[in-house]
């Protein structure tokens with residue numbers, strides 16, 4: 574079994590996440606991509622706006638019935654900040670014999686050496702480095718990493734939150750069920 578692990582704050586999840594996850598699923602021939610909302614991301618503690626429960630609910634709503642994707646709330650069940658190495662340990666124990674691919678953006682890859690236990694991470698999973706058009710000629714991608722060309726979608730959760738705060742529409746930028754949750758809960762105003 575080949576499993577993708579897509580961590581993020583998903584505050585909120587948007588179509589960029591879904592499109593990229595679909596690209597990686599197809600390119601790497603994955604059985605499934607697990608979306609793993611983080612509880613207290615060490616680097617974003619002050620910036621997260623929606624509760625963990627709401628973010629998980631939004632990710633579930635975004636995925637809908639897509640059989641390629643699944644939400645995994647393991648980081649939300651854990652106390653304190655979530656480290657990728659702990660998440661991968663848990664997933665490796667749960668999916669014995671599976672090949673794990675950890676999705677990581679080009680920007681995050683630059684910080685990777687400063688993460689907790691990067692060497693152990695690389696022993697448990699391959700890094701699926703999300704390469705957008707123009708990134709392909711990037712330097713040597715070491716062993717344990719695979720460069721995955723993905724659709725360039727110039728969209729971020731920050732931009733979604735900005736639009737909502739400014740009273741602008743977010744239609745088509747997030748899945749409709751996600752938009753409904755945001756409206757109903759009055760998020761990001």
Ligand code: ATP
Nearest residue numbers: 580581582583584589593678726727728729730731
């Ligand atoms: P924020 O704007 O709040 O930082 P974000 O949109 O980057 O949020 P995250 O939840 O941090 O969303 O994203 C999880 C992962 O998805 C990250 O690795 C991020 O690089 C990646 N990602 C987010 N948006 C895109 C996009 N448009 N194209 C490719 N990757 C993306």
